[in-house]
Amino acid sequence: MSENLRKSEDTRNTSESFSAFSSSETVLDGWSPEETSFSGQPVVTGRDISTAEVLSEEELCAEIMSPEQLAESREYGRISLRYSLLDRAVDLLFLGLMAFLFTKPLIGWLVQVFPFLSGSGVFPTIGLTAALMTCLTFLHAVISFPLSFFNGWVIEKRFGLSNLTPFHWFRRYLLQLLLVFVLNLFLMTAFLFLIRLSGSLWWAVVSVLFFLFSMVLGCLVPVLVMPLFYRVEKLENESLMERFLELTRSTTLRLTGIYRLDLSIETSKANAMLAGLGTTRRVLLGDTLLKNFTDDEIIAVFAHEVGHHVHRHILKLMSGMFFASFAIFWLADLALRFWLGGSAFVVPDYAHLPVWTIPFFLFVMSIIGMFLEPFQNAVSRKFERQADTYALKHCGSAGAMRSAFIKLAVQNKADPFPSKWEVFWLHSHPAIGERIQSIR
Ligand SMILES: [Zn+2]
Secondary structure (H helix, E strand, C coil): CHHHHHHHCCHHHHHHHHHHHHCCEECCCCCCCCCCCCCCCCCCCCCCHHHCCCCCHHHHHHHHCCHHHHHHHHHHHHHHHHHHHHHHHHHHHHHHHHHHHHHHHHHHHHHHHCHHHCCCCHHHHHHHHHHHHHHHHHHHHHHHHHHHHHHHHHHHHHCCCECCCHHHHHHHHHHHHHHHHHHHHHHHHHHHHHHHHHHHHHHHHHHHHHHHHHHHHHHHHHHHHHHHHCCEEECCCHHHHHHHHHHHCCCCCCCCCEEEECHHHCECCCCEEEECCHHHCEEEEEHHHHHHCCHHHHHHHHHHHHHHHHCCHHHHHHHHHHHHHHHHHHHHHHHHHHHHHCCCCCCCCHHHCCHHHHHHHHHHHHHHHHHHHHHHHHHHHHHHHHHHHHHHHHCCCHHHHHHHHHHHHHHCCCCCCCCHHHHHHHCCCCCHHHHHHCCC
């Protein structure tokens, strides 16, 4: 939940947050909304890699892009990293201050102004939670807006990656804010009542119910939410569909269709994803990818997605998250006990847990999430490598796969080799340079 709140201010992460909900897999890290001019061409594409020797990092960078492109990608990576870290710090500070200093006075003021919000009955609690969440969302938006705008529009525009006018960016920002607000409001109200109803075992109950909820959301997002931000239309391309079906023939992947996603409304970056669960399972290909990639390269990208399916990565990630959520909510319960009673053995009055504990939960879960992220990312990177290996074996052309990755690096201005700690802490995908190196 804190995650959702955190993401609310950063429209650059729109699709990332979508992918979190829709249990989808994308080709590259940080696939984000914004322009369409594919300005940079790779220096070399699709050379005969069967004889390719192992290149050093410098040699590979020189093969992928020109020195100017490399310098620009590194600069883009550096600036994006700096501001997204700052963004996270501001969010944590905001939640910390709300949790420990400002929420109680704020609630006192709300109850004074709106007397019908006092009392611990069902309706006053819902009303007070709604009022608190409204204040939190509004304050957070005000505080983090400059950073969001800088992160989501200014930097992207400066590097020629954004296609949005400030007005259009702002409209999407507001829409995302509204969606996240509604979702958070529902989740936090449910959260509070589940704790009140289930007592000291709330963390187990909440884990199970939130897991089920995220499954439902995973089905709904690609169908209902994605079209609010992008035009999603079925791709009528017989020959490509034929080749896609050929790749999935020996698997259990049943495609409901290939869809074209007009990413270019926002960004010039290319990406593709396999999204949804069950009957909503679909391949989404960005128009930015379709425009600049050959059929063979698109097949290589798709084969990577099939690799995720064959290795059951979504299922594994979701079960991992399921078990992790037990630990997260249990730790949150422990933190609550210490906070309210000073000891792990103090049992709080769960049945009357006050609304002012909500920011505390958001803060604690943000901290836990921060420490959990490297583990989650390590698993994700392992899965990405497995999917790459699968694609290499099945796409039919290592050269096409290599040139697809090179194009992705150039088009998305991805630093081929970001610092090791950055990859360790923040990246769900291996460095693109490493991925290209492994295609031999
Ligand atoms: Zn992937």
